[in-house]
Amino acid sequence: MSSSSPISSSDPAAAGRGWLGRALLLGLAVLFTVAAVEVLFRLAVFPDWRSLAxxxxxxxxxxxxxxxxxxxxxxxxxxxxxxxxxxxxxxxxxxxxxxxxxxxxxxxxxxxxxxxxxxxxxxxxxxxxxxxxxxxxxxxxxxxxxxxxxxxxxxxxxxxxxxxxxxxxxxxxxxxxxxxxxxxxxxxxxxxxxxxxxxxxxxxxxxxxxxxxxxxxQHDAVTLLGLKTRLIRNSAAYGWVKVAANGVPALRRMFLRLGWRADRDLVPSGxxxxxxxxxxxxxxxxxxxxxxxxxxxxxxxxxxxxxxxxxxxxxxxxxxxxxxxxxxxxxxxxxxxxxxxxxxxxxxxxxxxxxxxxxxxxxxxxxxxxxxxxxxxxxxxxxxxxxxxxxxxxxxxxxxxxxxxxxx
Amino acid sequence: MDASAFAPNGIGFALLASGLILLAWSRFSRLFLPALGVASLVAAAAWSGPAELAALVLFLVPPYVAARAVWGHEGRQGTRLAMATIAWQVALFAVLRGYPFVDLLGWLGHPLAVVGLSYILFRQIHLILEAPFLGDLPLDPWRYLTFLLAFWTLLAGPIQRYPAFVEGLAAVGRPGNDAALAAGHRVVNGLIKAFLLAPVFLKSGDVRLLQAPGSDWLDFAVLFYSFPVYLYLNFSGYTDVMIGVARLCGVTTLPENFNRPYLARNVQDFWARWHMSFSSWIQHYLFNPLAKYLVGRAPRHGGAMTALAVMVTFLLLGAWHGTTANYLVFGLLHGVGVIAVALWGEFLKARLGRAGRKALLARTDVRVVATVVTFHYVCATLMVFNTPLDRLAIPLAIPLAWLAG
Missing domain, CATH: 3.40.50.1110 (SGNH hydrolase)
Incomplete structure (x- = not known):
């Protein structure tokens, strides 16, 4: 790899060395996995996700x-x-x-x-x-x-x-x-x-x-509620966990028990x-x-x-x-x-x-x-x-x- | 899944890009070419409906046949088959792009423009014309398809040449950590430019926006400067993402498209810095042969013939951008700008001599003024670019209202 042009060529000998190389690989693997899961949900598991929020x-x-x-x-x-x-x-x-x-x-x-x-x-x-x-x-x-x-x-x-x-x-x-x-x-x-x-x-x-x-x-993107809204509008996987899974009674009960789903009774009345x-x-x-x-x-x-x-x-x-x-x-x-x-x-x-x-x-x-x-x-x-x-x-x-x- | 998922900030793009990078970094990197082809077909299919895909197939086949026929036969450049194929492709492009004078495909709701049909055409013309000289490079249908539809150049370039494409594929692999970090940095920068910063600016410089009640000088200024900034951030950000992703795969041969274009000192310099892969293609395959032909026809009027070649080139450049008259005028204005620069250079040379002209143009104050003037000229032409010609007088209402008190 040329020192004057760090991106001018591949350097197989140096590629992937050290913690940085492993971290890059891990980051890519995470990105790929998240993207694959999301695409799977959009195409097969929860095609109705666009109707959320x-x-x-x-x-x-x-x-x-x-x-x-x-x-x-x-x-x-x-x-x-x-x-x-x-x-x-x-x-x-x-x-x-x-x-x-x-x-x-x-x-x-x-x-x-x-x-x-x-x-x-x-x-x-x-x-x-x-x-x-x-x-x-x-x-x-x-x-x-x-x-x-x-x-x-x-x-x-x-x-x-x-x-x-x-x-x-x-x-x-x-x-x-x-x-x-x-x-x-x-x-x-x-x-x-x-x-x-x-x-x-x-x-x-x-x-x-x-x-x-x-x-x-506008700070809605950085508040928890804003982030959740963005997530639900942009992620079929999150939307499925948050909303669609409620259509399955057993999952709904489990999510309520785990606290992943807000319990209606516990939401303050104003x-x-x-x-x-x-x-x-x-x-x-x-x-x-x-x-x-x-x-x-x-x-x-x-x-x-x-x-x-x-x-x-x-x-x-x-x-x-x-x-x-x-x-x-x-x-x-x-x-x-x-x-x-x-x-x-x-x-x-x-x-x-x-x-x-x-x-x-x-x-x-x-x-x-x-x-x-x-x-x-x-x-x-x-x-x-x-x-x-x-x-x-x-x-x-x-x-x-x-x-x-x-x-x- | 809708097409927007395959925009550079979409989940589909993230899946394809990260998958290809991981493949390039793995021991199975020899499968990169087929994988890139499949990924590109998926992206193209996402952007197109069945009718558009059928039209795309029609558009892809003839150039392959023409290029294959003369592949490596150096004595057979410019054959009738090649010229006929180019003419056919250009005509088909005009039909598919939906130019008003050949609006034959009203039934085709989506004229394929979005998948960068013109970028495919540029690569096809290049391939047909260079085919006789590329015999030492492999060409097969899959490679051809991947070259034309490569998902990182599918929508908006940059316009890669075939030797660079083959060279890039040969180098697929894991870059060094520094190179990978630099490429990742470029991807992130591109995303920030195209999807965080660009949306803050106006996406149009259409002067009809000044018809809103109470519009004044401030509105004009915002309109004048905002769209050029938007265009640069959006386009160069997109290019950064694509070049960064390719480099993460080890492909370093995707050409650069921008070199601080708004620091250009004249219109000619601007086109050497703006959408560089396109400018280079236009110069190579349109201007140079045209100028050579015209000057050859009238060698005693070389200057005028060159100017004519410039005007024709920029006229076509304008027509490429869009199907209405304002795009032609945009092209003409840039042609006029380039000719004016040449005449001004000749004038200075006559008055000051070659050395005197060089010294004058090197002065900081002259450079600053030239840059500012060029930037404003480009901004003004971009306003024309965005506005129907019969509405260009709208901004005059502002000074008239101001004068009227």
């Missing part, structure tokens, strides 16, 4: 992160679901033809349970309400964010749509947040956008800055201090400011449209299934005497009542069926049956309490 939200110029328009993505998580999520050109989990009619009906704002990622389009409670003869526009998007939902409603108002009522269907306890800053900016004008729900047209400089920001300032009998200051602020924000939204709805606004509270799995809550407390090392699963719900309900915000607490309706499985096996979102019960309860309440009969 699809990207369903995009940056929206007015709303922030919001459901991508014109989605048709498969959501795959055995044994719970294998469905296709569609959105229309506005990013709504709703139909394209006839959306203007729906926007003249009930606006459903909300988060993941209202978006219904694990459900077919016609299984979500908003769609079931539609089948019951109501006009419903499902504007919910994944991730609890009342601020974003308020922007969506304001944008629809700006476009000239007018609802019969607005419902915020919130998954407890996730949407109970410190809303003081959002409340302070509630009346700020919406960002201007000629076609807000379509992809914004950015100039080259803004596009470049966005690319820079995405490359260097901010745990909200459930403490002794309510701390931070939790109190969350409840009060969330209720304040809801009251502000109700006031805006009345002022803008003269129609009712109401909060619909979806109880947590721990609230509905006390045994799961007991397991969670034990696993988290929390004193069962110091926590109660219903406290966030009842406290928020009381705060909303004190502010005169109409509210439907779905606990009783769902608890009456708690002998059935109303949530998925692997996450706490409501399944098809749960959504059916939610739709029926909302339908009754709309008729009896808000005086909104079906057919409009």
């Amino acid at each position: 699809p990207k369903v939200t995009v940056r929206h110029p007015v709303y922030g992160h919001y459901s991508a328009p014109n989605l048709a993505v498969r959501r795959f998580s055995p044994p719970d679901y294998d469905v296709v999520n569609h959105t229309n050109s506005l990013g709504f989990r709703d139909r394209e033809a006839g959306i203007d009619e729906d926007l003249a009906g009930i606006w459903v704002l909300g988060d993941s349970n209202a978006f219904g990622g694990g459900l077919q389009d016609d299984e979500i409670f908003a769609a079931v309400l539609q089948f019951m003869g109501r006009k419903v526009a499902n504007m919910a998007s994944e991730g609890p964010d009342m601020t974003r939902m308020a922007r969506v409603a304001k944008d629809m108002a700006r476009r000239g749509h007018r609802p019969r009522a607005i419902l915020y269907v919130g998954s407890l306890n996730a949407f109970i947040r410190d809303m003081r800053d959002s409340l302070a900016h509630f009346d700020d004008p919406l960002p201007a956008a000629e076609a807000p729900a379509r992809t914004a047209v950015m100039g080259p400089a803004a596009t470049w800055l966005a690319a820079l920001r995405a490359a260097f300032l 901010f745990t201090p909200l459930l403490a009998r002794d309510l701390g200051e931070r939790a109190r602020v969350r409840i009060d400011s969330t209720a304040d924000f809801a009251a502000r939204l109700a006031e805006w709805t009345r002022a803008r449209f003269g129609v009712p606004f109401a909060m619909v509270l979806l109880p947590t799995q721990h609230d509905l299934y006390p045994a799961r809550f007991a397991r969670f407390l034990a696993a988290a090392g929390l004193d069962p005497a110091a926590y109660r699963a219903d406290l966030a719900r009842t406290r928020l309900a009381a705060a909303l009542a004190a502010r005169g915000v109409p509210m439907l607490d779905l606990y009783n309706a769902l608890e009456a069926h708690a002998g059935e499985s109303l949530t998925f096996l692997d996450d706490a979102h409501f399944n098809r049956r749960g959504n059916r019960i939610i739709a029926e309860a909302i339908d009754r309440w709309l008729s009896h309490d808000l005086g909104l009969r079906a057919g409009g």
Whole structure:
């Protein structure tokens, strides 16, 4: 090997000598093995891997992160679901033809349970309400964010749509947040956008800055959750272990036992201090400011449209299934005497009542069926049956309490 | 498995590359040629559907027959069969590439461009023309197929010549530790350039992007500089990966493609540094014979004939890049640039003499100015490269708006 040109020729005599040579060989062997296993999984074991963790939200110029328009993505998580999520050109989990009619009906704002990622389009409670003869526009998007939902409603108002009522269907306890800053900016004008729900047209400089920001300032790639998401989007082998293997009951039990699979029962239901009998200051602020924000939204709805606004509270799995809550407390090392699963719900309900915000607490309706499985096996979102019960309860309440009969 | 798995950052590429390297390092390295052929076929198949593969087969056979017919027969260069085959291949290439004037294959959704059909064509023309002089090298169908489809040059070159290919295969084996580390370093550098840094820059210099509301000088500057940087990082990064992988297999004969091109001091120098294997091929197989022919036809107008050869060469170079008029104009602008450099050189020589010109061009300030001017000229031509001609006036809106206050 020439010393002046270290890569100019092979040097069989020196090749592979010493620890460095062995390390290089080992590195290559590892790379080859990993690649071979991955290719095997992609081709033979788990060809459905592309359906895992699809990207369903995009940056929206007015709303922030919001459901991508014109989605048709498969959501795959055995044994719970294998469905296709569609959105229309506005990013709504709703139909394209006839959306203007729906926007003249009930606006459903909300988060993941209202978006219904694990459900077919016609299984979500908003769609079931539609089948019951109501006009419903499902504007919910994944991730609890009342601020974003308020922007969506304001944008629809700006476009000239007018609802019969607005419902915020919130998954407890996730949407109970410190809303003081959002409340302070509630009346700020919406960002201007000629076609807000379509992809914004950015100039080259803004596009470049966005690319820079995405490359260097978004930390999701280096957080554990971000890394897992990347892995699940890029590796069939990891995706199989993480998701597909759950379709095999014995493997699912083994993975749960080994801790490779998150146990649904042990996932916290939002901010745990909200459930403490002794309510701390931070939790109190969350409840009060969330209720304040809801009251502000109700006031805006009345002022803008003269129609009712109401909060619909979806109880947590721990609230509905006390045994799961007991397991969670034990696993988290929390004193069962110091926590109660219903406290966030009842406290928020009381705060909303004190502010005169109409509210439907779905606990009783769902608890009456708690002998059935109303949530998925692997996450706490409501399944098809749960959504059916939610739709029926909302339908009754709309008729009896808000005086909104079906057919409009 | 989709084709993207065989991009240089894909798992399929990692499998093929690491497998070939391990084979080259093993006692079974004599199986490297068949393995490289199989790996290359797998990669080509991943990038193509059945219709494209059928078209590819059609594209691969005639040149082998033509080259085989004159292989080692030194007196038989430039036979009618060779010329007819080249003409046939070029015509077939134009059809498969989907040039508008021969758009016969609307049914072929994927015109094979992505598998680097043009790079295959360049190697085929080289092989047909050099066949009479390559008789001491082995040629058989498998070797021919592997030469054309070698997975490390399949998508975007570099354009390897057949003697270098054979020489490289003869040297397959495990490089020394230093050489292996250097090659691995190059692969990693290439991946960083092509897949981490390049995506940060704009993938297009299309001035229609300036139609976004509120676009101003800053937007123009970003558009002007970003695409050239992207193009360099993407292309040279890709080349680094391929050359690094080949060197890890002991193959050191893959040609270099880039030599700090944006430090070029004129357009001629730029093409000596940018996509070098392509420039060299163009010079060898297009410009030199064309210039020789034209000057031979009109020896008293040698300068004009050479300039004509330059313009034709760059016109074809532009046409090779794409099927619309802006690519032709891109080529013409570079041709004009090369001729201007030559005229400027002659002018300086007349004014300052040969030694005076040499001294002037060696001055640091002149070199810096020349480099800056050349870089901006190239950036401007790349803007043309990306933009339909009838939209080239869009940037004028910015100074007009500025003047209007």
